[in-house]
Amino acid sequence: MWTQHDLRLAPRPRGFHLITREVVAAVPELTRVRAGLLHLFLQHTSASLALNENASPDVRRDFERYFNHLVPDGWGEFEHTLEGPDDMAAHIKASLLGPALTLPVRDGRLALGTWQGVYLCEHRDDGGARRLVLTLQGEDGRAD
Amino acid sequence: MWTQHDLRLAPRPRGFHLITREVVAAVPELTRVRAGLLHLFLQHTSASLALNENASPDVRRDFERYFNHLVPDGWGEFEHTLEGPDDMAAHIKASLLGPALTLPVRDGRLALGTWQGVYLCEHRDDGGARRLVLTLQGEDGRAD
Amino acid sequence: MWTQHDLRLAPRPRGFHLITREVVAAVPELTRVRAGLLHLFLQHTSASLALNENASPDVRRDFERYFNHLVPDGWGEFEHTLEGPDDMAAHIKASLLGPALTLPVRDGRLALGTWQGVYLCEHRDDGGARRLVLTLQGEDGRAD
Numbered sequence: 001m002w003t004q005h006d007l008r009l010a011p012r013p014r015g016f017h018l019i020t021r022e023v024v025a026a027v028p029e030l031t032r033v034r035a036g037l038l039h040l041f042l043q044h045t046s047a048s049l050a051l052n053e054n055a056s057p058d059v060r061r062d063f064e065r066y067f068n069h070l071v072p073d074g075w076g077e078f079e080h081t082l083e084g085p086d087d088m089a090a091h092i093k094a095s096l097l098g099p100a101l102t103l104p105v106r107d108g109r110l111a112l113g114t115w116q117g118v119y120l121c122e123h124r125d126d127g128g129a130r131r132l133v134l135t136l137q138g139e140d141g142r143a144d
Numbered sequence: 145m146w147t148q149h150d151l152r153l154a155p156r157p158r159g160f161h162l163i164t165r166e167v168v169a170a171v172p173e174l175t176r177v178r179a180g181l182l183h184l185f186l187q188h189t190s191a192s193l194a195l196n197e198n199a200s201p202d203v204r205r206d207f208e209r210y211f212n213h214l215v216p217d218g219w220g221e222f223e224h225t226l227e228g229p230d231d232m233a234a235h236i237k238a239s240l241l242g243p244a245l246t247l248p249v250r251d252g253r254l255a256l257g258t259w260q261g262v263y264l265c266e267h268r269d270d271g272g273a274r275r276l277v278l279t280l281q282g283e284d285g286r287a288d
Numbered sequence: 289m290w291t292q293h294d295l296r297l298a299p300r301p302r303g304f305h306l307i308t309r310e311v312v313a314a315v316p317e318l319t320r321v322r323a324g325l326l327h328l329f330l331q332h333t334s335a336s337l338a339l340n341e342n343a344s345p346d347v348r349r350d351f352e353r354y355f356n357h358l359v360p361d362g363w364g365e366f367e368h369t370l371e372g373p374d375d376m377a378a379h380i381k382a383s384l385l386g387p388a389l390t391l392p393v394r395d396g397r398l399a400l401g402t403w404q405g406v407y408l409c410e411h412r413d414d415g416g417a418r419r420l421v422l423t424l425q426g427e428d429g430r431a432d
Contacts, residue, residue, distance in 0.1 A: 002427045004323040004394060035148040037183055037279055039325055041392050043401030045341045050239040053189045058224040062232050063239070065221050070214075070358075077353050080346040088350050095338040095351070099404070100390055102244055104185050104277045106148060111277050113187030116243070133392045133399050135325055137281075137425075139146045179292040181327055181423055194383040197333045202368040206376050207383070209365050214358075246388055248329050248421045250292060255421050257331030260387070281425075283290045 001036075001140045003029045007132040012122050014086075016050070016060040020118045024110065027136050031108040036138015038110065040101045043131045046090035046124050048097035054117025063121070067093050090123035097121050105138055145180075145284045147173045151276040156266050158230075160194070160204040164262045168254065171278050175252040180282015182254065184245045187275045190234035190268050192241035198261025207265070211237050234267035241265055249282055289324075289428045291317045295420040300410050302374075304338070304348040308406045312398065315424050319396040324426015326398065328389045331419045334378035334412050336385035342405025351409070355381050378411035385409050393426055 007026040009019065023040060024030060030038065042049055053059040071092045074085030081088065101118065104111040120130065151170040153163065167184060168174060174182065186193055197203040215236045218229030225232065245262065248255040264274065295314040297307065311328060312318060318326065330337055341347040359380045362373030369376065389406065392399040408418065 002323045004392065035146045035279065037281075039390055039392065041390075041399070043399070043404065045339070045401070045403050051189070051243050052235055052239050056224055059232065059235055062222050062224050063236065065223075066215070066219070066236050069221065071354070075354070077357065078350050079353075080344055080350050088347065091340055091347055092351065092354050095340050095385060095407075097239060098242065098386065099339050102183055102185075102246055102390055104148065104183065104279050106277070111185070111187070113189070113275070115189050116187065119239075131401070133394070135323065135392050137325075179290045179423065181425075195333070195387050196379055196383050200368055203376065203379055206366050206368050207380065209367075210359070210363070210380050213365065241383060242386065246327055246329075246390055248292065248327065248423050250421070255329070255331070257333070257419070259333050260331065263383075 001138055003136045005134045007134055009120060009130040009132060011128050012120065014122050014125050016063045017120045017122065018054060018117045019120045023118055027134050029136055030105060032140055032142055033105045033108060033138035034141030036105040036136065038103045038105055039135040041133045042099045043133060046087065046094055047127055047130055048094040048099060048121040049101045050097045050119040050121055051101055051116050052119055053115050055115060086125050093123045145282055147280045149278045151278055153264060153274040153276065155272050156264065158266050158269050160207045161264045161266065162198060162261045163264045167262055171280050173280055174249060176284055176286055177249045177252060177282035178285030180249040180280065182247045182249055183279040185277045186243045187277060190231065190238055191271055191274055192238040192243060192265040193245045194241045194263040194265055195245055195260050196263055197259050199259060230269050237267045289426055291424045293422045295422055297408060297418040297420060299416050300408065302410050302413050304351045305408045305410065306342060306405045307408045311406055315422050317424055318393060320428055320430055321393045321396060321426035322429030324393040324424065326391045326393055327423040329421045330387045331421060334375065334382055335415055335418055336382040336387060336409040337389045338385045338407040338409055339389055339404050340407055341403050343403060374413050381411045
């Protein structure tokens with residue numbers, strides 16, 4: 001069984017945002033999969049996906065602080081500066097965290113750990129809407 | 145063909161640990177797959193998986209040293225400090241390295257390079273046992 | 289439908305290189321897949337794969353500059369120095385960026401964003417040829 005959906009994420013401010021529920025809601029066939037995988041893919045080069053702590057908002061604020069420290073806006077050695085000081089830093093953060101996640105599916109649900117949630121990591125000041133491609137594959141678990 | 149297994153990794157000290165053999169042993173169906181993929185997924189937010197040099201223990205010690213330098217325990221700007229100085233640093237290391245690996249399978253074996261081995265990256269001082277979900281899919285290569 | 293190909297990439301200088309076209313050309317069955325996934329896997333521990341901006345060469349030069357700053361060759365605390373000052377730094381960069389990418393396939397093409405291209409990230413001064421394993425799976429979209 002294969003299904004593929006597009007999900008448009010509304011614009012969000014720069015920072016790390018929980019999107020687990022929105023992703024699950026966009027793939028109704030998930031409930032039918034006995035064992036499989038869900039692939040999440042962001043079609044952008046200045047935002048990224050991560051899987052991390054889903055309870056404390058301060059964890060997500062610390063991610064934003066730390067990554068701004070690690071890859072400073074307008075770093076002095078950047079050559080690609082035409083699109084603003086946050087652009088090149090955003091490209092690098094995007095590749096450090098990555099554009100995709102593959103998550104296990106079991107008995108109709110994502111088989112995540114208790115504290116795991118999907119983050120949209122918005123690295124631009126004004127990134128706008130973001131597009132995800134969601135690809136689900138697995139064994140159909142419905143009774144015949 | 146789809147199979148899914150849980151693997152409980154015994155507690156390990158903070159650091160980078162080779163677990164390739166343990167992973168392969170947990171998926172006996174691997175030997176039957178002609179062409180496929182094995183997905184490894186860690187159900188935690190303060191440890192991670194990586195694929196790197198499988199021969200020299202000093203490489204794994206250098207990973208530990210470097211990542212402690214990159215993301216210092218108790219970094220002064222962290223807000224989420226309730227769970228100890230190693231906690232927030234562990235969350236960030238976990239997302240820099242990632243919670244999952246997808247590895248090619250060919251003729252009943254992982255199609256790794258000569259020097260590639262799977263690392264469990266334990267970022268907590270006392271992380272305890274860790275759970276992996278292993279999802280194997282591929283073409284069954286057994287004669288009919 | 290499953291297919292698996294080996295792709296040998298000719299030696300490239302240290303730096304970040306676009307290889308999207310070379311990858312697509314190595315998987316002719318891609319054009320037949322209605323919905324699926326292409327998995328790219330590098331069988332090495334001192335080079336990596338990333339997905340980022342495909343238009344401006346200065347972005348790729350900034351990646352090289354930034355990663356050299358982030359993980360300096362011959363960093364003073366490295367213990368594994370036998371293979372030269374660029375070796376241990378290359379191992380760490382390889383795990384920060386990762387050895388694999390999974391990309392969605394739709395209607396016979398990679399479903400990438402407009403600006404996304406596949407990078408081979410060569411972290412060694414003299415890395416030589418590099419081997420990729422390309423695994424394609426999906427629903428065959430040909431008319432019966």
